[in-house]
Amino acid sequence: MPREMMFAEAIAVAITEEMQRDPNVVFYGQNMAMTDRDPFVKKFGKDRVRITPISETAELGIAIGAAMSGLRPVVELYMSEFMLVAFDEVVNEAPRLRYMSGGQVQVPVVFKAGFGFAAGWAGQHSNCIYGMMMGVPGLKVALPSNAADALGLMKSAIRDNNPVIYLHHYMLMLDKSPVPDGDYLVPFGVADVKRAGTDVTIVATAWMVKKSLLAAEMLAREGISAEVVDPRTVAPLDVKTIVESVKKTGRLVLVDQAPRQSSAAVVIAGEIAEQGFKYLKAPVKMVTALDTSVPYSEPMESFVLPSEQKIVDAVKSVLAVHVAAV
Amino acid sequence: MPREMMFAEAIAVAITEEMQRDPNVVFYGQNMAMTDRDPFVKKFGKDRVRITPISETAELGIAIGAAMSGLRPVVELYMSEFMLVAFDEVVNEAPRLRYMSGGQVQVPVVFKAGFGFAAGWAGQHSNCIYGMMMGVPGLKVALPSNAADALGLMKSAIRDNNPVIYLHHYMLMLDKSPVPDGDYLVPFGVADVKRAGTDVTIVATAWMVKKSLLAAEMLAREGISAEVVDPRTVAPLDVKTIVESVKKTGRLVLVDQAPRQSSAAVVIAGEIAEQGFKYLKAPVKMVTALDTSVPYSEPMESFVLPSEQKIVDAVKSVLAVHVAAV
Amino acid sequence: MAAQNGLGKDRLIWMYTQMCRIREFEERVKRTFVEHPGTIRGHAHLGDGAEASIVGALATRRENDLVMPSYRCHGYPIVLGTPARALMAEIYQRKDGICKGFGGSMHLADPAHHFPTASGIIGQGIAHAAGAAYAAQVKKTGQVVYSFFGDGSSKQGAFHETLNLAAVWKLPVVFVLENNGYQAYTHVALEDANAMAGDPLSQKAKAFSIPGETVDGTDVLKVYEVVGRAAERARAGHGPSLVESKFYRFTPHGNAITVPPVPTQFQEHESIEVYGNKAEFEAAKKNDPIAKFRAVLVGNGTFTEAEAKRIEDGVRQEMEEVVRFALASPLPAPEDALNYVWA
Amino acid sequence: MAAQNGLGKDRLIWMYTQMCRIREFEERVKRTFVEHPGTIRGHAHLGDGAEASIVGALATRRENDLVMPSYRCHGYPIVLGTPARALMAEIYQRKDGICKGFGGSMHLADPAHHFPTASGIIGQGIAHAAGAAYAAQVKKTGQVVYSFFGDGSSKQGAFHETLNLAAVWKLPVVFVLENNGYQAYTHVALEDANAMAGDPLSQKAKAFSIPGETVDGTDVLKVYEVVGRAAERARAGHGPSLVESKFYRFTPHGNAITVPPVPTQFQEHESIEVYGNKAEFEAAKKNDPIAKFRAVLVGNGTFTEAEAKRIEDGVRQEMEEVVRFALASPLPAPEDALNYVWA
Numbered sequence A, B: 001m002p003r004e005m006m007f008a009e010a011i012a013v014a015i016t017e018e019m020q021r022d023p024n025v026v027f028y029g030q031n032m033a034m035t036d037r038d039p040f041v042k043k044f045g046k047d048r049v050r051i052t053p054i055s056e057t058a059e060l061g062i063a064i065g066a067a068m069s070g071l072r073p074v075v076e077l078y079m080s081e082f083m084l085v086a087f088d089e090v091v092n093e094a095p096r097l098r099y100m101s102g103g104q105v106q107v108p109v110v111f112k113a114g115f116g117f118a119a120g121w122a123g124q125h126s127n128c129i130y131g132m133m134m135g136v137p138g139l140k141v142a143l144p145s146n147a148a149d150a151l152g153l154m155k156s157a158i159r160d161n162n163p164v165i166y167l168h169h170y171m172l173m174l175d176k177s178p179v180p181d182g183d184y185l186v187p188f189g190v191a192d193v194k195r196a197g198t199d200v201t202i203v204a205t206a207w208m209v210k211k212s213l214l215a216a217e218m219l220a221r222e223g224i225s226a227e228v229v230d231p232r233t234v235a236p237l238d239v240k241t242i243v244e245s246v247k248k249t250g251r252l253v254l255v256d257q258a259p260r261q262s263s264a265a266v267v268i269a270g271e272i273a274e275q276g277f278k279y280l281k282a283p284v285k286m287v288t289a290l291d292t293s294v295p296y297s298e299p300m301e302s303f304v305l306p307s308e309q310k311i312v313d314a315v316k317s318v319l320a321v322h323v324a325a326v
Numbered sequence C, D: 001m002a003a004q005n006g007l008g009k010d011r012l013i014w015m016y017t018q019m020c021r022i023r024e025f026e027e028r029v030k031r032t033f034v035e036h037p038g039t040i041r042g043h044a045h046l047g048d049g050a051e052a053s054i055v056g057a058l059a060t061r062r063e064n065d066l067v068m069p070s071y072r073c074h075g076y077p078i079v080l081g082t083p084a085r086a087l088m089a090e091i092y093q094r095k096d097g098i099c100k101g102f103g104g105s106m107h108l109a110d111p112a113h114h115f116p117t118a119s120g121i122i123g124q125g126i127a128h129a130a131g132a133a134y135a136a137q138v139k140k141t142g143q144v145v146y147s148f149f150g151d152g153s154s155k156q157g158a159f160h161e162t163l164n165l166a167a168v169w170k171l172p173v174v175f176v177l178e179n180n181g182y183q184a185y186t187h188v189a190l191e192d193a194n195a196m197a198g199d200p201l202s203q204k205a206k207a208f209s210i211p212g213e214t215v216d217g218t219d220v221l222k223v224y225e226v227v228g229r230a231a232e233r234a235r236a237g238h239g240p241s242l243v244e245s246k247f248y249r250f251t252p253h254g255n256a257i258t259v260p261p262v263p264t265q266f267q268e269h270e271s272i273e274v275y276g277n278k279a280e281f282e283a284a285k286k287n288d289p290i291a292k293f294r295a296v297l298v299g300n301g302t303f304t305e306a307e308a309k310r311i312e313d314g315v316r317q318e319m320e321e322v323v324r325f326a327l328a329s330p331l332p333a334p335e336d337a338l339n340y341v342w343a
């Protein structure tokens, strides 16, 4: 029977199990493994578990070089924006070296970072930058929304022979949810229908899945049946499953914590405009952050971010449009 | 009467005129202004025109700090990927400092870089990364497609009080085209209909505009009237003009040199799925680079990039779809 | 009494007062987490322990010189003349905050008082400071820019790139590397090659052929002297210097990081919490820069015990009012968030 | 004759031969732009002038030691044993290229011959090299990694971050800073604070408390000695060293950058083209590392004039065949581009 796990715990369990399974997996980053009392250091020793200076370019570059020499590094970055000071390593080294070498090398790294911390971290520490990493051939991006996916996607990320950006949402870290027993893996590029429905399709990732499921509850009370689809990885992106759902519902609402034109939502909307157009009975509707940086003060912060109510309103707006009206 | 200018010349003229107009405009970068014989050094002296080491983070960070102190720096970066080693400065400093300060400062910088060099520069020097800079509130991105826009957009960029990423396409640098006389400015966020048409709307930027216009010629010979719309800036993005065109044509083809899910095309497609849906008579069609890095060898490079023929085929495919069929 | 390093009595007392103001301000920030949970969001970083380093450095400023600290930025504007209530109101998310509630603890800014901005991303502010110095050089304003950053930040590429370029351009900037022994929870000896080898971090200056000096950052007069030399060098057009100011951070890196609504507070200092090294912490506390300076000033008759007390009471009263003001200030309207995106 | 620095006759002759092979290979690359326009696309960077530095350094390798150069990477695999024809075929965009036409001149790679990859982005390869050293350390392979990068690259943050971390982790890596006097068209004295102050660039090592030494990169035996010391230190587990190897680049930074179909070629060296300093260029040419080593070997009787000629003729013949092979090799099929995106 499934275990209950905290989101954060699920990630740690996944890394631990993979390190036990494969001696080539190493794990390092800033402000971890400070002393021998650190649980990972205790289990795996100071060669495989290390602390680093504030040197993201070196941290990520070293991971890439080590990966080409047979290790499978998992780099702890804490906040996803810290990748930006080393973004060339993320989008222009890790995903390109194999291709440029004509397939002679592979770069199995996992860059792990939290994101979307909607808790007063203000303009530079609360962002959703996964949009910048979509459509980079050779690069994968995982966005778990519950403990089971957090565990299963991390295990798949570590076993993947390609570079993977693993982004866990800060607002979910303490949430408990069931996790299947055993060596549980979640495949990349396979969306998950988190709630089945017939009237409208809501596509959301990470924290927005939680909000969308709450919105779906509210809608259910009004007799509206919403299907909530979680892509789980935005690279590769499972467009097929989304199209299948839209085929059924004819209506699509996309929820994303990023500002509109940097969101995964707008990319998915674009794909549906080409691949799902004929099933759409109404324009798609995006519920994203407003076009501002994230402000510090709480009333302003919640004003710019998507909410259950905004999702509910968006669903009603697309349901209000009838084919006739089109 | 208009002057004929080379694309590269138009950029230089714009910077020169703005430096003459405003003593706060400074211009620096790598491998420029090596000696006193440099034309910019000759005109404006070594304080305002400088050479820098290979230190993009310092170059861009210094520009931002100087901008907050009243200068209007134009930084020459050569290739847009070189911004990636300093991407935090581009997307997480320049556009955020004003907001985080509650409007106390402004950051009028222009980061100038070439891109899309489809001439055997391989995986790390031929990319189109503007998609990563879209949807970053506070940041503007210009993509000129001819000499007039190159000049007018650079002048607007330098006078803009916000950070602007100015991206010029390498394959256009030697192209000559007419430029209006006088102090010619091109506003940001205003798309330009580069060719009027009635059957289909083609949206393209930079080099893809040139290819789309050639494709439109080919289509015209077959009696197909294509309208070619050039957003000119992808941030801000003039969705309205595109919707207007689609309202007229009912069909939309998006051409972009970037891989599909990192393109401006997919963002525009997403916007149209929401704002232009009711005018679409057929699914949109994207003509983008294939999902690979850019290979070195010519036959492979041209295989992955959009071509006039691919555009023509895409147009025909959307024209083949009739409302009935939807 | 005899003036200290050319500092007259009033100036010395001003310096002591500023040190007390920083300390008391930070104490009130810390207390707020206990007395008014939820009032401060995100991550707040305090400057207690850095008072001598901050005040000693800023006391060398001439009018219009600029200051660019890291995200640990409460202390500097207090000295520069920003009303402390506007700073506390910002940290409390209020409309009357110096940044109107947009920035918070990590992103204070007050250009009107020569403090342009602070970046929350490690190292980047070092480059911004050099940029301000470049502007001063081009505009020939005669300004010197003071760049403050931590020991950990000196491992970020931005540090290396900026110091080289500042040296090549002979920019009027003073780089103050605040070595408080820790990079968040990481002891400097675990991540800095100089420290690991027992060398001073000021040795990094050799990579740029600029002067590098290490100073006791708990001795406000020594800091004044060393940073003063660097500032004059910059002002004379000879370019940047690197000063390593060594002191100890008395509170942990920041309030504990957790997910709301779980309350957050400051825990024990890392030396104890992480490394179980109470001795290190106690020793540092015994070497409190404020107590030390107070003893010097009482000792040389700059002020009497009673005068010192009066200053300290005044500061306590000021900060009491600062807290009251900040608590009373209204929150911004939600839609205010739409402002200031574009200039 | 007496062995030189413990190098026997065969080894010395091998070294001379490798130097000639690099020079002749690069000459043929350059000629290709004239004789077969359009055959080489993008940007090619040559290593002529660096022969003594490359061969002297690589001669200290033990089996399985890894080499990670910058995008100026033709010379290293030639010495490591990659068939020169596979390198030329790559530069000629051919299917038989070492990277099957995917990488080109800037991105040669041959892991089978201990050359994992080269990055075209300045400084990043330095970190990749340290990563390979980290893998060697964890896997206890006893390998040393040789990281080669230019003088200009030492101004990129990646250099600073990587050398500090390599020192802290005591990684088995040798950092060879190839100071060829120029960063593209920029003279080193215009952009490096050490150079501007008349200090050696090896002084940057002080920022990491590791050994830093400058060596005459035109003297293959001196390079062998200095890099050898650094390699043994790394192998012994004492960590990285920084070696500044000074030599001169004989051809311009790269072929002229233009838009196809405009033909591209190599112009005059920057010293003349940009700075009008013919004297500097001539002096460097007079100090040709190959001619110098040849004179030493003939002088000490390692080989005779005739034997030297035979070697040089052999090399010319080899490269003649290399060019013939590369020209005859087919271009990749367009759809081959879909390979190798994913592992």
Ligand SMILES: Cc1ncc(C[n+]2csc(CCOP(=O)(O)OP(=O)(O)O)c2C)c(N)n1
Pocket (backbone or CB within 6 Å): A030, A054, A056, A082, A085, C045, C070, C072, C120, C121, C122, C149, C150, C151, C152, C153, C154, C178, C180, C182, C183, C184, C253
């Ligand atoms: C690029 C980047 N990486 C990591 C962080 C997370 N971080 C915030 S403060 C800090 C420690 C900084 O230490 P130090 O520079 O010594 O300054 P101090 O806090 O001691 O004043 C870290 C690692 C960041 N903000 N930016």
Ligand SMILES: Cc1ncc(C[n+]2csc(CCOP(=O)(O)OP(=O)(O)O)c2C)c(N)n1
Pocket (backbone or CB within 6 Å): B030, B054, B056, B082, B085, D045, D070, D072, D120, D121, D122, D149, D150, D151, D152, D153, D154, D178, D180, D182, D183, D184, D253
């Ligand atoms: C981050 C980055 N900035 C700029 C460039 C453009 N660039 C390519 S080679 C080069 C010069 C490098 O000089 P140096 O490091 O001395 O090596 P050398 O060419 O002399 O061997 C530059 C600036 C780049 N490739 N990457």
Ligand SMILES: [Mg+2]
Pocket (backbone or CB within 6 Å): C150, C151, C152, C178, C179, C180, C181, C182, C183, C184
């Ligand atoms: Mg510190």
Ligand SMILES: [Mg+2]
Pocket (backbone or CB within 6 Å): D150, D151, D152, D178, D179, D180, D181, D182, D183, D184
């Ligand atoms: Mg060089």
